[in-house]
Structure formats: structure tokens, C-alpha cells
Amino acid sequence: MFKKIYDLISKEFSGKNTKEVIGSIANFHRIQSSPGFREAASFCHKQLESYDIPLVKTHSYPATGSNSYWGCPVPKEWAIKSATLELIEPDGTKRNLCRFFENPCSVIQRSKATPPKGLTGEVIILPKGMKDKELEKLDLKDKFILTDESDLKRLRLIAVNKLGAAGIIYDLVSELKPYRTRANFPTARRYTSFWYGTEGDEGDALGFVLSAEQGDELRKLIKDTKKGNEKLKKEGKPTKHVKVHAKIESSFYDGEMEVVEFFIPGKEKGQEVIAVAHLCHPKPGAIDNASGCGTLIEVARALNDLISSGELKQPKRGIRFLLMAEFTGTYCYLASNEKKIPDFIAGINLDMVGADQTIGGGRTLILERTHNALPSYVNDVLSAMLTEASKEVKNFQGTGGFATFKFANDQPFSGGSDHVVLGHPDVGIGTPMFIQWPDRYYHTGEDSLEKVSIDMLQLIGSLTATYCYYLANAELPEILWVAREVNVKGKGRITNLSRDLLNNFLIKLESKNETPAVKKEIDKPTKDLTKEQLVSQFLKKIESQILFRRDREHQALDSVVLLTKNKEEKEVLKNLLKEMKEGINTHAKTEINDAKVAIKQIAKSMNIKEESLPKRKKDKHDIFAKKMIPIKLIKGPISSLSLMDISYADNKRMKKLNEEYKDMSPTLSSALFWLDGKLTLAEIAELVENDIGKVSIPYLVKYLEFYKEYGLIEYQEKEK
Secondary structure, X not given: OOHHXXXXXXXXXXXXXXXXXXXXXOOOOEOOOOHHHHHHHHHHHHHHHHOOOOEEEEEEEEEOOOOEEOOEEOOOEEEEEEEEEEEEEOOOOOEEEEEOOOOHHHEOEOOXXXXXXXXXXXXXXXXXXXXXXXXXXXXXXXXXXXXXXXXXXHHHHHHHHHOOOOEEEEOOOOOEOOOEOOOOOOOOOEOOEOOOOOOOOOOOOOEEEOOHHHHHHHHHHHHHXXXXXXXXXXXXXXXXXXXXXXXXXXXXEOEEEEEEEXXXXXXXXOOEEEEEEEOOEOOOOHHHHHHHHHHHHHHHHHHHHHHHHOOOOOOOOEEEEEEEOOOHHHHHHHHHOHHHHHHEEEEEEEOOOOEOOOOOOOOEEEEEOOOOOOXXXXXXXXXXXXXXXXXXXXXXXXXXXXXXXXXXXXXXXXXXXXXXXXOOOOOOOOOOEEEEEOOOOOOEOOOOHHHEOHHHHHXXXXXXXXXXHHHHOOOHHHHHHHHHHHHHHHHHHXXXXXXXXXXXXXXXXXXXXXXXOOOOOOOOOHHHOOHHHHHHHHHHHHHHHHHHHHHHHHHHHHHHHHHOOOHHHHHHHHHHHHHHHHHHHHHHHHHHHHHHHHHHHHHHHOOOOOOOOOOOOOOHHHHHHHHEEEEEOOOOOOOHHHHXXXXXXXXXXXXXXXXXXXXXXXXXXXXXHOOOOOOOHHHHHHHHHHHHOOOOHHHHHHHHXXXXXXXXXXXXXXXX
16 A cells, blocks of 8 residues: 555655765754754754745744743753863873863763863762762862762762762763673763753753773773872872863853754645654764654655655645654643644654664664554554565565565564653654664764664655655545554454463473472562462463453554544444454454463473462552552653652652662553553553553552652542
8 A cells, every 4th residue: 555655755765865964963962952952953944945845943942941841841051162171180291081072972961161260170989889878978079070870960969069079070881781881882972961950950060971991091090099109108208199170161041942843734734644853962963863853854855855746646634743852842842732732643753763784783673662551553554664665675586575674563662762752642642663772872972974874764764754645645545454454463463462471471381490489478470489370370461461452452443543534434434443343352352262271281281280379468559559540730741851850869769669679660651651540550550560561559659659749640539
């Protein structure tokens, strides 16, 4: 249904032109709420106008640090002119450690200014993993601390604000094993930033970023100098110190944040497809995410030229594009255009696309589906297109095709980008994402243009344009194909889930030893169950998880109705979807029965008898969860940005909670998607367990209490 469109677009879309646009965007230092971001937005605006895109508009939103949209604060504008860090002692020879104009990632973003003549101070090593009480005993007054401590906010609040440290010198390497470790990635500087809430704390700290290599050298120099001082003391000579001179010209002020909007109109007003890519991040940020922005600009050019020339007819629906600051800009736009949200029948998010797969780690092209709380037909449409594009090379006999690029189709929701906002259930725009991951150069100063692949841009751009146009122009024949695709794929997902559960059961059995397991009360970890209890657990899992999957597939089918407003077409779809949902229900029942029979047969062949699961004692958290309904007080997702004003003490409590309930943080992320104001917390917990395979009610109750304290949710007792 889309192959002809894809082939036509592929010929028009230019990966080469896209890379040139990406290169231009990568020349701007694009920190959220900054002159550099504004300049990048202005460049994109002018580029789009040069392509004669019908509508191009740049929106400006206040950026005062005290204002917010849907609970997301907009950072106060920050401008930086220059930043340098020089090593001046112990030997008196000056050596450049950081220069902003050479590498913008060499400064901690949103650093305050030094006095006009700069700051000079001794550098000391801050041992990693110190507790607050240990840290507070140190003499840090007017000193620069060299550290790879991950909690930058803690360092800012205690070391700088409380103890008077002059600044932070940061050499943390965020590892992505095996592609990026401190040992194999010694020259890169990490993208590091101070983040502030709405309480006016901006400009309370400054810092610089070193590479691992520089950090190790400076650490060695400090240790060698300290060792040498022992000898100097014995000889009665003056001791030496490692000192640096820092100078930063920067400022905070009430400013603005921009969103670039461009639009290809449809024949009919109302329904639209929306495509987004975030424009922010430090210079160069070529892959993350000048690539997504450059790709969408070229998508708009290619589609507009094809429509203008008559090779493609004007689509039925409009196609709207946004280039904005990640999360923040998306909140700004949607909160300012709430009445328009129901018009969007589909979305797509491009984040880190066009990466050369021969360098930089995996960089696998991933199609990430919508969250299970918002199943949508869009996933299977884009998946079908990627599958077709992967048949680029024929085998020897020409009987099949395969890809020369690495890709992972149909991957579960993970989050981390703007599809989180668009695809949240109370926003309701089905939005899959294209991303390439993992990436060795992610969030470092080495994310540069030469690592961008024209071929990957060509592929992803052509797919994105095809997806947008196909859905924008879908009529009843295309809609019926979409419904069938969702139906067939949905049955396949149920079958795959059944198979995976059975295989996981066998894996768990194999990992069991003959020693009776200790039965813990907290959350019944699988590793603590006996083989006999595993049988019971998986028989229960098979039913609950397959029924969960069935319900998601029903919702995905229901979403197809969004593609038409015609009453007659809706009636045709209604009858078809009813039949398809009945078929999926029958298929789910068959899979449940077959999988249960298989488990029982395997257990019997191994002389394993079914044994009841240990029951966790119900406590006050269970009682609370069963009767209380959490209700969100803001629209859209509750994210870490919603908690920027959290106190340091509460932040410590949250971290302690995550340490107590290890590996449970993904369950919170999932739970927040299910907060619909109707379900009790216990019902949400059941959905979470079926969604990602684990849950802890005490953890959710305790963690959501923070959200209640900070005015993000409230509770309502379920009616009896």
C-alpha cells in the first residue's frame, strides 16, 4: 500500500542535503533558553523559507526560570561569551585545560560568571562516594574540587554553596559498556549541566569539564605534588600547590525559548500528522540531535516539492513539524495549543538518527513503540515500512531480501525523548520513535558531523516522509489495510509472548539448584522460589500477561478509527474491528491453553509438582493501594523536570528508596503512564507487573508520596 510512495520519496529525498543542513545546525551552541538556541532556530526558519514551505513560524515562550507549562519549568535564559581554565602552578607554566571556543563541552553548562579578572584557587581531589557528613568536614573554601562524583546537584549544594568551594572540575565518564568506558574513551568531554527549578537559584555555581585523560593527569600531578611536599617540609622549604585560574563570561536573565513550527496543509482542515525533533544540546551535537532536525527539514522539502510538482497529490490531512527544546519546548507548544491536540491522529519523533554504523558502537536503528498505556496503530504502520525498507539487498537466487544496516524493529517503549510527552495517554498522540543506540559519542563534545552517514539519513528520512504522507493521505482502502496489519501483528505479539513466557520458564528451571530456596516475604523474587513454585508462578503469569496483551491489541485496533471522521466509514470499521477483536480474543485463549498445557507437561516429565506460591503478608501499603485512586494534578507526563524544586533532603530520601528497592525504578515510570484518575493504585500495580514483569506496591506507595507532597498528584478514595 505504501511501496510506490516510498520509492518516489526515496528518489527525491537527499541524504547529502540533509547532512549539509545538519552541519549548519551543529555550528550553534544550542543550550535550552540561550542565544545559541535562538540562532539555530532562526537558521532553521530561514532554511525552511528558502524551500518555500507553505507555513513557517517561530514561537517564543517566556524563559524566566519561574514559569512552567504543564508543570515543566522553562529555564532562565543563559548566555555565555567565553570560558577558560588554566593550570598555573605548581611550576608556574601556564597550560590550557579548558577553552570554551575550542570545545563548548569543556564548561559545565549554565555556569555563573567569575569576577572580571577571574578566580585563582588550589585544586584538590574530592574522593568518590563520600557521605554528606564526611564531605562537610573538608576545608573547601575557595578551592576547586576535582571529582567524578555522579551527583552534580549534591556537589553544587554542599561543596559550593555550603562549604564555599570556588568551583567544580569534572572528569566523569558516563559509561556505556562495552562501547564507552573511562579506559577506552580517554579524550572526550562529557556534556554536563547545572539544572535549576523555579526557586531562583540560577548562577550559584561554576565548573569545567575535563576528559578522562586530562583528569587522570591532573590527579597524578596533585598526588605527586603532595608527595613532593613531604620532602620539602623536611628540608624546611615552601610547599607547592596545584592551582588553576578560571575565567567565565556568562549571564542569566529573563529571556525566551523558541519552537520552530512548519506545516504542509492538507485538503481538509482538522486532522493532522505531527513530526518532532529536539533542537537543543551543546555544540556540535550532530547526531544528538541536529540529525533529527535536519532530517525533518529535508522531509518537509521533499514532500513539498513532490506535492508542488504534482508527483504526489495534496494529502487529505495536514503534516505539522516541530523543532524545539527537548521536553521543555514540547510542553510549551502543547500546553499553549491544547485545543489542537485532538486533531493529531499520529506522530513520530526523530532523536539521534543518521549515525554512521561503522563507528561509534552499536548505533542500531531502533523503532520504539508507544507505551502500552497508549497502544496505537502507528507502531505497526511504521514497522511494516521499516520491514519493507530492510529488503534492500536480494540473496543469491533472488528469493529473499535483507538489510545491510543494523536495525531492531518493533522494540518496546523505553522513553527518554519527546514521544514520552506526545504519547502520554492524556495527550493521546500515538508517537513511535526512530533512534540509533547505543552511541559511543552520545552527550560528549565528540558528537561531530563526520560521524553522520548520508546513507542512514537517506533511509530514515525516506521512511519518515513516507510514514507522514501515507497517514496524512489515508482513505478507506489504506485504513482497512492498517486494520489488518494491526490485527495480524497483534496475534503475532500474543504468540510471541506465549513462546517467550514458556522459554523463560525453562530458563528459570535450569537456573535452579537442588537446595530449597529461601522464601522471602518482600515481593516474592523469582530467584527465591522453588521449582514447584515456579510452575505455579508461570501458570499465573501466562494467563495474566496474555490477557494484558490481548487488551492492548484491542485498544490498538480501536485506535484505527482515528483515521476517519466519515460516518459510513466508521460503521464499516466498527463491524470489521468487532470481528478482529473477537478473533484476537479467541487467539489469546488458545495461546493461554496451549502454553499452560506445555508447562504442565514439561513439569510432569521432570517430576516437578505444582506448589502454591508463598503469600506476602498484606500490610498498610496494600490496604492503601486497594482503596486509593491517584489523580494527576498536571496534564501530560510527570517527569524529573516536574521535580526540579525538590529539596535536597527529599532527594536523598528518594535515592535511599531506590536503593532499598533495587531495580524497581522502571516500575514507577510505567505506573505514571497508567494514572488515569479512575484506577486504584493496586489496579495500576497489576498493570505495571503485566507490562514489565515486576512491581512493588510498597515502593509505589512510598514514592508517589513525594509526588503528593510536591503537588503533582492527589488521592481520592474509591467508592464502595
